[in-house]
Amino acid sequence: MANVEKQVQLIKDISGSDPYKCMRCGKCSASCPSYNEMDIKPHQFASYIIRGDIDELVESKAAWKCLSCFACIERCPRDVQPGKLVDAARQIVERQREGDYLQPDEIPALLDPETPQQLLVSAFRRYRR
């Protein structure tokens, strides 16, 4: 349990966001372009953290499906900023656990002649430590 509390605190620290302010209005999920891709939805992020279900959140697909479009961050009426919470979960995977979403070996097969540098640097930043 102590470990769960530590992880909850870590998510709060990394995100700088307070999950207790969430009122589950669902505006984030309604705005999220990746809603259909996510197993845990943006309006649920805060409740996973409050309940201490950190493993489930950290092991979910949601963190990798976030596009950093900042729609949920812009539109959250309570400033909970779900995108920051799920990014903190992603950070926990990358800092403490195995499981980068992108491996360098995969890259050559994913390239095409038009691939912009911006795509590669962005993917490396979001999919790896």
Next chain:
Amino acid sequence: MKYSYYPGCTLKNKAQDLDIYARRSAEALGFEMEEIPEWQCCGGVYPLGSDEIATKLASVRALNYAKEQGQDLITLCSACHHVLKRVNDDMKNVQDISDRANNYMALEEPYRGETKVLHFLEVIRDVIGFDELAKKVVNPLTDKKIGAYYGCLTLRPGRILEFDDPENPKIMEDFIRALGATPVIYSMRNECCGGYASLKDPEFTKSRTSQIFEDSTGFGAECLITACPLCMYNLNKSDADTKVPVYYFTELLAEALGVKEEA
């Protein structure tokens, strides 16, 4: 008027059009873009973690260089604009990040967010003015119906980027009008194209870009303009029936100003 200019990684490679037409247009509009020597890539995505410092230093170096020149800093790429403005906000307003980044940089004078970061379009709106731009247009794009595709990174979060109203922007529409064309307003103009997901999941980004084309052409758009190389790539990869050409806003600007071909 002289600006420090941060081109970013993609404008030196796959998005050279975005850069070259901006340089020619700037000359025609009477301002100078002086490229920052030895700039480093911004990383494309702003690091959200409140304890991340190292990933922000490339931006801090560019920002501090502009400060030392006494110049405002100009960017073109949506991602660079986003990252530089947000890191600048951290340096100005977030004590912990600012202190730790300065400890690392060990500058003679600490950097505290003094540099003003401007997107190229903001220079046109706030310094030159759309009326002045319209006067300098020699080839008006009359009868062209153009949809502005803002995407995410130019607009959000609005309270930090202060580029325009993030839900109802008009800077690109005003720009289109100044070039003599007709802007087409559509609801997907400030929604995400799928961004970096296209690397591992191109089918997903295609579903996003299909919606963007369907929506914009449904309102009559004959082409779209963007400021983002990744939006450009994703939109170009679309196989939508309603696909229309996509241009960097600087290409249409250079065309309207009569400087598209090298003098």
